[in-house]
Amino acid sequence: MSVSTPVACAPVTYLLHLADNALILGQRNAEWCGHGPIIEEDLSMANNALDLIGQARLLYQYAAQRIGNGATEDSLAYFRDVPDFRNYTLLELPHSAPLAATARGDRDYATTIVRNFLYSALMVLLWERLSTSTDEQLAAIAARSLKEVQYHLRHSRDWLVRFGDGTDESQARAQAALDHMLPYTEEFWTDSAAEREAVATGVGVEVATLRADWDMLVANTLAVATLQRPAASNGYVSQGKQGVHSEHLGFVLAEMQSLARAHPGASW
Amino acid sequence: MSTQQQPAAPALKEWPLWEVFVRSKQGLEHKHCGSLHASDAQHALQMARDVYTRRQEGVSIWVVPSAAIAASDPGDKGEFFDPSADKIYRHPTFYQIPDEVGHM
Numbered sequence: 001m002s003v004s005t006p007v008a009c010a011p012v013t014y015l016l017h018l019a020d021n022a023l024i025l026g027q028r029n030a031e032w033c034g035h036g037p038i039i040e041e042d043l044s045m046a047n048n049a050l051d052l053i054g055q056a057r058l059l060y061q062y063a064a065q066r067i068g069n070g071a072t073e074d075s076l077a078y079f080r081d082v083p084d085f086r087n088y089t090l091l092e093l094p095h096s097a098p099l100a101a102t103a104r105g106d107r108d109y110a111t112t113i114v115r116n117f118l119y120s121a122l123m124v125l126l127w128e129r130l131s132t133s134t135d136e137q138l139a140a141i142a143a144r145s146l147k148e149v150q151y152h153l154r155h156s157r158d159w160l161v162r163f164g165d166g167t168d169e170s171q172a173r174a175q176a177a178l179d180h181m182l183p184y185t186e187e188f189w190t191d192s193a194a195e196r197e198a199v200a201t202g203v204g205v206e207v208a209t210l211r212a213d214w215d216m217l218v219a220n221t222l223a224v225a226t227l228q229r230p231a232a233s234n235g236y237v238s239q240g241k242q243g244v245h246s247e248h249l250g251f252v253l254a255e256m257q258s259l260a261r262a263h264p265g266a267s268w
Numbered sequence: 269m270s271t272q273q274q275p276a277a278p279a280l281k282e283w284p285l286w287e288v289f290v291r292s293k294q295g296l297e298h299k300h301c302g303s304l305h306a307s308d309a310q311h312a313l314q315m316a317r318d319v320y321t322r323r324q325e326g327v328s329i330w331v332v333p334s335a336a337i338a339a340s341d342p343g344d345k346g347e348f349f350d351p352s353a354d355k356i357y358r359h360p361t362f363y364q365i366p367d368e369v370g371h372m
Binding site: 038039040041043044047151154155158162 | 304305306307310311314315317318319322
């Protein structure tokens with residue numbers, strides 16, 4: 001199949017940033033498969049993960065086509081290392097409280113839901129803007145992804161309200177997850193070379209312009225959920241999208257990439 | 269492996285059961301496709317979406333509290349259903365349906 005090159009082209013680094021976000025969160029959420037708190041949620045989170053991995057595939061395919069030189073969606077997903085990944089640090093954290101490292105027994109659904117909410121709230125705004133990007137292929141991917149994250153937002157928002165406005169235990173867990181994860185969203189509003197280039201070429205979105213809408217979405221939901229937004233701190237701002245990651249991404253990649261690296265080029 | 273019996277998950281004890289009906293793209297009516305546990309109607313709809321429509325099965329979902337369904341007693345099967353077995357004249361098979369009528 002030949003794909004005509006669109007007039008305006010998103011920078012490859014920008015596509016990889018979007019793709020890595022989707023892949024890493026998809027991989028994280030897929031960890032719940034077979035371990036969900038109830039079977040309906042198990043399916044729901046697997047659906048969510050498959051949506052995200054599907055988005056990542058489209059973006060990697062497009063990026064690979066632009067890179068050429070034998071690059072494929074698989075080489076981009078499975079044969080790049082930690083410093084090459086451009087996802088937000090937020091998305092690579094385990095489903096557990098800080099310092100829980102890779103302990104799987106400590107997976108906490110409130111953490112999963114809070115992260116999905118914070119990320120989906122951003123992506124609903126971002127995909128909507130990108131759906132009118134001058135890069136037609138990116139715009140098409142955005143339009144498709146928008147519908148998916150609209151549902152992810154609905155799902156995570158619904159649970160966040162139920163947790164926050166639920167029992168003492170669910171409220172405490174949701175608040176703890178929020179206190180843990182919200183500071184990582186500061187990274188959304190910082191600048192990166194990839195985003196600057198995408199904005200300069202007119203295909204990308206200056207994410208900082210989405211901040212007021214995102215803040216309002218978060219504030220409204222937290223109010224309904226009777227949760228408190230932690231006070232802004234002037235602490236360290238994570239830099240995953242610049243390739244500077246937490247200690248957790250290496251473990252995610254080890255699990256995700258080991259099969260492809262043990263059997264390069266294998267097919268079903 | 270422990271032989272100790274696991275207590276039922278709290279969700280299964282505390283959340284009521286809902287019956288799920290899905291209307292397919294071609295279908296005219298909602299068809300029963302299963303049941304699930306959920307805390308309220310909104311929750312049940314969302315779960316039904318994830319459990320029963322993930323392979324493009326539907327364009328519309330109904331959920332009904334299982335407790336709201338009144339069902340016939342299997343013990344009444346004889347008096348309820350058997351008497352109709354030998355009354356073939358209740359089927360409209362003795363008429364020729366004109367082509368113009370179409371699907372009935």
